Amino acid sequence: MxxxxxxxxxxxxxxxxxxxxxxxxxxxxxxFSYPPFDIVREGDDNYRVTLALAGFRPEEIEVVAQQNLLIVTGNRSEDGAPGEFLHRGIASRAFERRFQLADFVEAGEASFENGLLTIDLKRVVPEAMKPRRIKVSGRATADNRIEAPRETIREAA
Known part of the structure; x- marks a missing residue:
């Protein structure tokens, strides 16, 4: 395909x-690259990024938010588990995942539960950048018009 x-x-x-x-x-x-992730839109200005990080502990994960960029890195420490692995299917390699953020999107809270890292994002538009309604005035009304005195108009004719 x-x-x-x-x-x-x-x-x-x-x-x-x-x-x-x-x-x-x-x-x-x-x-597609490691680790797998989901991006969910929870409203007009709220988003959630969820990364699947099986085998990682919270202290092995770092989340850094910069202007228009969210960087998630993980460095898993070796546990020295006893025994010999016959198959190792749970990834234990270090990673760095970058997300480009739109203008005015800020990272909020991050939580790690059941092997899933969840990061809340919110678009916060400054007041100066928000659209504002401007009052539209109409043409001048009869009370506001300036008219020449009638005598002046007759004399000119």
Whole structure:
């Protein structure tokens, strides 16, 4: 199955979305990588990112939020479990996962439960950037018009 997407028709008919299309194309080339994750939209301005991190402890995970970037890293320490592994299916390798965040999206609380790391995200638009309603005034009313005295108009005729 071919998964290549061609964004060139959209690039020709849009202005200012070059960064978005570049991110989509880059993400498509990267394919699926470790660790698996979900992104859920919980409302107009609320999102949740959940990463499956089986075998990790909370102290082995680091979450860093920068401007327009969320970085999750994990370094698992060796437990020195007794015995010889016949099959090792639970990943124990270090990882770094980066998420590009839209403008004004901020990371909130992070929690780790049952092998799932959950990070809450919220879009916080500054008051200066929010749309505001502007009152539209109409044409001048009869009370506000300035008229020349009638005598002046008759004398000119």
């Amino acid at each position: 071919r998964t290549d997407l061609d964004f060139s028709p959209y690039r020709r008919s849009t202005v200012g979305f070059d960064r978005l299309f570049s991110l989509l194309e880059t993400g498509e080339r990267e394919g």
